[in-house]
Amino acid sequence: MPIQWGYxxxxxxxxxxxxxxxxxxxTGELRLSSFATFATHKDxxxxxxxxxxxxxxxxxxxxxxxxxxxxxxxxxxxxxASRNPKLFRTFNTDAAIxxxxxxxxxxxxxxxxxxxxxxxEGHCYYTNFAIETKVDDHLLRGVQSGQYSINTLLAAxxxxxxxxxxxxxxxxxxxxHEYRWVWVGSSPAPATLTIEVPEARRFCLPAYRDELAPSFxxxxxxxxxxxxGTSKTGPNPKQSAAS
Numbered sequence: 001m002p003i004q005w006g007y008x009x010x011x012x013x014x015x016x017x018x019x020x021x022x023x024x025x026x027t028g029e030l031r032l033s034s035f036a037t038f039a040t041h042k043d044x045x046x047x048x049x050x051x052x053x054x055x056x057x058x059x060x061x062x063x064x065x066x067x068x069x070x071x072x073x074x075x076x077x078x079x080x081a082s083r084n085p086k087l088f089r090t091f092n093t094d095a096a097i098x099x100x101x102x103x104x105x106x107x108x109x110x111x112x113x114x115x116x117x118x119x120x121e122g123h124c125y126y127t128n129f130a131i132e133t134k135v136d137d138h139l140l141r142g143v144q145s146g147q148y149s150i151n152t153l154l155a156a157x158x159x160x161x162x163x164x165x166x167x168x169x170x171x172x173x174x175x176x177h178e179y180r181w182v183w184v185g186s187s188p189a190p191a192t193l194t195i196e197v198p199e200a201r202r203f204c205l206p207a208y209r210d211e212l213a214p215s216f217x218x219x220x221x222x223x224x225x226x227x228x229g230t231s232k233t234g235p236n237p238k239q240s241a242a243s
Contacts, residue, residue: 011098012098013079013098013207014079014096016097017093021096022206027198028196028198028199029195030195033075033078033191034071034190034192037191054130054131056133057134059136064135074182075189077109077181079097079180080176080178081123081178084212095206095207095209096207096212098206104202105200106121106181106183107119108200109181113183115187116183117184118184119183121181121182122180123179127168
């Protein structure tokens with residue numbers, strides 16, 4: 001009997017200035033970015049040279065290396081799976097789009113992108129080193145013997161490396177707990193793309209810095225505990241009415 005299996009999708013926060021969050025909930029406006037834009041961002045917390053990767057293909061008896069570049073045809077939107085007030089300071093923002101259904105959100109955005117080939121979503125993983133994959137030895141031996149071309153091997157490595165090339169970030173950014181969406185098109189992507197996706201709003205709610213501050217939750221907890229205490233020690237409404 002097959003085992004039922006599922007995947008837990010996180011609630012994701014897209015940290016932004018409040019004016020952009022409010023505009024999203026008014027019109028559905030979103031700005032998508034690109035890997036080329038990431039590399040030129042002035043904010044060091046948003047800047048990274050992504051899309052360029054060293055792939056290590058390991059077989060039981062052999063190892064091969066390839067330097068590959070991906071993402072020139074991809075649009076990207078980044079969020080964080082961390083509900084962390086400190087990230088407001090990190091990104092110099094005061095609000096966030098809180099996304100509860102990441103797949104529904106990503107598909108709604110996809111419907112607004114022309115000539116789209118496929119879309120991806122997932123957590124980033126953090127390493128300063130290569131993306132490692134497992135490659136069958138017969139491919140490596142075939143290249144050495146001339147049975148296969150080096151392009152055949154590189155294509156196999158790219159296939160095995162899969163979507164990881166779109167989600168690698170350097171270790172210095174690991175505290176961001178990034179979760180991202182990637183939309184890959186059939187032509188080079190623009191540096192940025194602003195679209196209106198009102199359909200995506202139904203998967204989201206606004207979140208503001210003051211609401212996520214620890215002091216806010218302490219006050220709320222104290223209030224709820226006070227209400228619970230009153231309900232435990234106060235008179236029974238039915239007894240009061242009867243008396």
